Amino acid sequence: MDREQWSRVVEAATRAPSIHNTQPWSFSVTGDRLDVRTDAARALHTLDRTGRQRVISCGVAVEFAVVALRAEGVDVAVELQPDPASPELLATLTVTGPREVSEADRALGAAIASRHTERAPFRAQAVPAEVVDDLQRAAGTFSVWLKPITEADEEVATAFLVARAEELEQSEPEYVEELQRWLRTDPAATDGIPVVSVPAEDPATRPSNWLIRDFAVGTRPADRSPFHNPDDPDAPPPAVERPTVVLVGTDNDDEIAWLTAGRALGQVLLRATVAGLAASPLTQALDWPATRTQLRGRLSLVGHPQMLLRLGYPSSDRTPSTNRRPVAEVLTFAD
Ligand SMILES: Cc1cc2nc3c(=O)[nH]c(=O)nc-3n(C[C@H](O)[C@H](O)[C@H](O)COP(=O)(O)O)c2cc1C
Helix, strand or coil, rough: CHHHHHHHHHHHHHHHCCHHCCCCCCEEECCCCCEECCCCCCCCCCCCCCHHHHHHHHHHHHHHHHHHHCCCEEEEEEEECCCCCCCCCEEEEEEEEECCCHHHHHHHHHHHHHCEEEECCECCCCCCHHHHHHHHHHHHCCCCCCECCCCCCHHHHHHHHHHHHCCCCCHHHHHHHHHHHHHEECCCCCEEHHHHHHHCCCCCHHEEHHHHCCCCCCCCCCCCCCCCCCCCCCCCCCCCCCEEEEEEEEECCCHHHHHHHHHHHHHHHHHHHHHCCCECCHHHHHCCCCCCCHEEEEEEEECCEEEEEEECCCCCCCCCCCCCHHHHHHEEECC
């Protein structure tokens, strides 16, 4: 692997989704080894006190690097938290030898560039059960479970907790301040959430059971009536969006579990992209210990929920791309 190849791999890794697009990572290459560190200076101290979502984000970056390396024609061994004396060193990827690149390797590698978080309403087209099964199997190879929320009572309980958490968050000034700090109006910004990637409409007025995170909180008018069309108050309510929603979780709840959940999420998102799907995380209910614990109780989960994802077919083929910091800012070569 030469420097150019490593730079390509790291560029692919940085295309990983991250909480508030904080990109909380750095990379270093020593010979045939890539070290992935977390950058605690990019932590979200209010939304993510324990660093769980920061570590999950880095786990996705690890998996995107693995996928990119396979697409480059090399096999790789991954060690998580290899050095207890360096807790910020989350993973080490070591090239183990050449690999014959399969069609699937190529397709997953190509999906890294086209995957994006799609918050707009999805088309009214069900996600086929075989696709959900494939995502479930992909997560299972990491010993991570993926549970589709299909039963009506589970859906009601989960959607309620998402809405409850969103309400709690909006009433917390520190949360709102942190969110606003990561919103970007400058299209050239290399991190944070660009305002163009979040729907302008108020999520509370969307005809959906699933409330997406409101990134423009604090700027909404007070009278927010659901499903209200101000241009035509007598119009019938629009069709209700029914995305497929899946919960991804782990048996344990430590940093290794978070990293592994991130790796599984990386595979799930890329496979979903190859299948023509898009996704957006709905993690509000998992931000807070109280609603996260309630979710475990209401769904009788044995393990720990790590990520709630809405999945569906995007209603436009526009691929909004959220910027990343340049590779030179996050990659160093040790030799
Ligand atoms: C752990 C984690 C939690 C996230 N939570 C949310 C969320 O609650 N709502 C949302 O709209 N996006 C969420 N995102 C998506 C990020 O905002 C998104 O990945 C980032 O802005 C980069 O954009 P991209 O995914 O389109 O590349 C989350 C991403 C990660 C990795």
